[in-house]
Amino acid sequence: MSGGKVRVAFHTLGCKLNYTETSTIARSLDTGKYEKVSYDEPADIYVINTCTVTGAADRKCRQAIRKAARQSPNAKIVVMGCFAQLRSEEAAALEGVRLILGNQEKFHLAGYLDELSANPENVSAVPGTEISDVASGPIVHSCESMERSSFISSFSMGDRTRAFMKVQDGCDYHCSYCTIPLARGASRNQPVAECVREARVIADRGIREIVLTGINTGDFGKSTGESLHELLQQLIKVDGIERYRISSIEPNLLTSGIIELTAASDKLMPHFHIPLQSGCNETLARMRRRYRRELFEEKVAEIKKVMPHASIGADVIAGFPGESEEEFRSTYEFLENIDLSYLHAFTYSPRINTPAALMKPVVKSSDATQRSHLLQDLSGKMALRFALSNRGERERVLWESRNSNGLISGFTDNYIRVTTPSQEVEEGWITDVMLTEPDKNGGFIVTDL
Ligand code: SF4
Structure with a gap:
């Protein structure tokens, strides 16, 4: 405690959506009661918003929790988000962890903390209800409801130039390697009108750029009978916001309408991040992706035709089960011959309760790492080539x-x-x-x- 206030430190791991949500949750705390301090400082409460997208992400969560416990051995640690949702038992076993909140429950953090501070040893299951006995370990609240009707809005207000706005959550796809639908639930979004209202709030704070974020952002509109195209059409009318970017969009959801609208509007940035994951159709089929590489190629060509200077990036996974040398070469050659500006290369890691975790043969980890490095080198070459193509502009x-x-x-x-x-x-x-x-x-x- 400092000056009677409880010192609370936030730490976020994972995607932009998680950062956006931490920003919203942190704003919900009563500043009369809590003093926000850096995660590198001693604190009374550490709130760690976690990620579980890969094995490396899990490792970082455990490290972050241990760091907090080491730094302030008497602090209460709150673990929330995707790792908390899917690996609550593992989180509960770590030193100092007092409260575990799933992806919906984390938005009630203020209520849980009120009870935690009033009852140093205990916290109730739901704010305002009877206190539970937690002498034997932390309380776990996870997976309250992630139905289509349960969208919780968020936007970041961290810096003065750019805000991240969550417009969509969850995913209805079943990519064989991905655990995110289990952690985030069904695809859902807030209505266009609500997004426009939030964009106006962000504009009123003097912020000039909004990045639209989601788990499967291109799926926006599914739960409200609208579409991402309609959302963009309305957002560009908001005064004060000069730029919009879409954080990421699946190739099968990137419509010609969105591409044309982007080309025609000086508020929609000529920048697309399109998860490819593999440039080999056999690998894509095992991944249960909803397109073949030809579709990706067509989308890139369609964008470049109307926006020759557009930046296009892609995610690629190296070492997916069954990826032979030949399949990887096919991916590499595909990428070498396509007009991209950068890659985000990931090394495959098996996630529990996913079909890919049972697939054979497993690629040797040294081979997967080497492939990932080759893709990272290729990304560097792409970035330089793209920059050279912009020289003199x-x-x-x-x-x-x-x-x-x-x-x-x-x-x-x-x-x-x-x-x-x-x-x-x-x-x-x-x-x-x-x-x-x-x-x-x-x-x-x-x-x-
Ligand atoms: S589209 Fe596939 S990879 Fe992306 S969140 Fe959904 S299931 Fe996971």
């Missing part, structure tokens, strides 16, 4: 915060990082910049503005 940059060396960075519409030592620009400004010579990472350092 004038691009709009939204400037973000200045670092301790006095440099300020921002992104172009097509998602190229630009850095300058110039004092002529400030955070939140959008200015035109001439892209002269790229650095080796595919960014640009500009001295004259």
Whole structure:
């Protein structure tokens, strides 16, 4: 406690959606009672919003919990989110963990913390109800309801230039490697009108860019009889927001209407992140993805035809069960010959209760890691090639915060990082910049503005 206030520290792992949700949950705490401190400082309560997308993500959750327990041995640790939802017993066994909240329950954190502070040893199952005896371990609240009607909205307000807005949650797909539908439930979204209202709130705070996030963002509208295309049509009418990006969209959900609207609007950024996962059709079939590589290729060509400078990134998984050398080569060659700007390469790791975890043959972990490194190298080449193709162009940059060396960075519409030592620009400004010579990472350092 400091000055009578309870010190609470938040830590988030995983995707942008999780960060967005932490931001909303942290805002819900009464600042008269709680003082928010950094996760690196001593605290009375640590709230860790977790991820379980890969084995590495699980490892990071355990490390984060142990770090909190080491730092403040008397602190109460709250573990919430996907790892909490799917691996609650494992979380409960870790030192210092007092409360475990699933993906819906975490939004009631303020209520749970009120009871936790009033009753140092106990917390009730549901805020406002009878206190449970938790002498034998932490309380676990998970999977309350993740039905289509249970969408809980969120948006981040962390920095002054860009906000992340959750428009969709859950997933109805059954990709054979993915545990997320178990952790996040059915696909659901908030209505277009509600998204527009939130965008206005974000605009009123002076934020210029919104990134639309979700688990399967392209599925937006399924639970309200609307569509992502309609959402974009309405959002671009909101005054004050200059830029929108879609965090990620499945290739089979990226419609021609969305591509055309993006090309026609200067508020929709020419930047698409499209999960490919494999460039080999046999591997895609085992992954139970809903497209063949030809569809992905068509989408990239369709975008480039109307927006030649669009940035297109892709997720790729290396070492999926049964991925032979030949299959990997097929993926690699496919990627080499397609006009992408970057890759996010992941090494496959089996997730419990997924069909892929039982598939054979398993790829040797050293081979999977080596393939992942090859994809990362390829991503570097793509980024440089993309930057060179933009050399000599004038691009709009939204400037973000200045670092301790006095440099300020921002992104172009097509998602190229630009850095300058110039004092002529400030955070939140959008200015035109001439892209002269790229650095080796595919960014640009500009001295004259
Ligand atoms: S689309 Fe597939 S990979 Fe993505 S969240 Fe849904 S099941 Fe998982």
